[in-house]
Amino acid sequence: MSASPPSQAELAVLKHLWNAGPQSAREVQDAISADxxxxxSTTRTLLTRMTEKGLIRRKDVHGLSVFTAKVEKVSMMSRMIREFAANVLDMDGPLPGTAFASSRLFSEEEAAALTRLLEQADEAERGEDEA
Incomplete structure (x- = not known):
């Protein structure tokens, strides 16, 4: 996977694939073109670049290219939240994962998993500071 976080365009595709599951380029286009x-052709180009970056996976099914998210939603969001908190907000303390519980992007289970990941990252950082 790419070391850099996904762009806003890539994130739009990932959010769709996380929600919808495997999709052809046409299905992705139809779902997100209004927004x-x-x-x-732009959608196809972005899907190709995202495949090269390791964000999505392409599989040929009955002669049709089908795309799925290769990165897991909760881990990616945890990483992006931690990076935003550190780089934009200059926060180095615990992150309130419960702030994301009302997000439409996460199910209850995913919000709980996100909270755990954020807490684990905070615990790991404190352990490094003490060493």
């Missing part, structure tokens, strides 16, 4: 305004 993005992208042409089909």
């Amino acid at each position: 993005t305004g992208w042409s089909y």
Whole structure:
């Protein structure tokens, strides 16, 4: 997987794939074009680049390319939240994972998993500081 976080465009595709599951390029285009305004060729180009970056996986099914998210939603969101908190907000303390419990992006189980990941990251950072 790419060391850099996904761009806003890549995140739009990932959010769709996390929600919808495996999709053809046409299905992705049909689902997100109203929000993005992208042409089909733009969507295809982005899917190709995301595959190269390791964010999504392409599989040929009956002659049709089908795309799935390769990165797991909760881990990616945890990483992005920690990076935002550190790089934008200059926070080095515990992150309140419960703040994301009302997000439409996460189920209750995913919100709980996100909270655990954020707490584990905070505990690991404190352990490094003490060493």
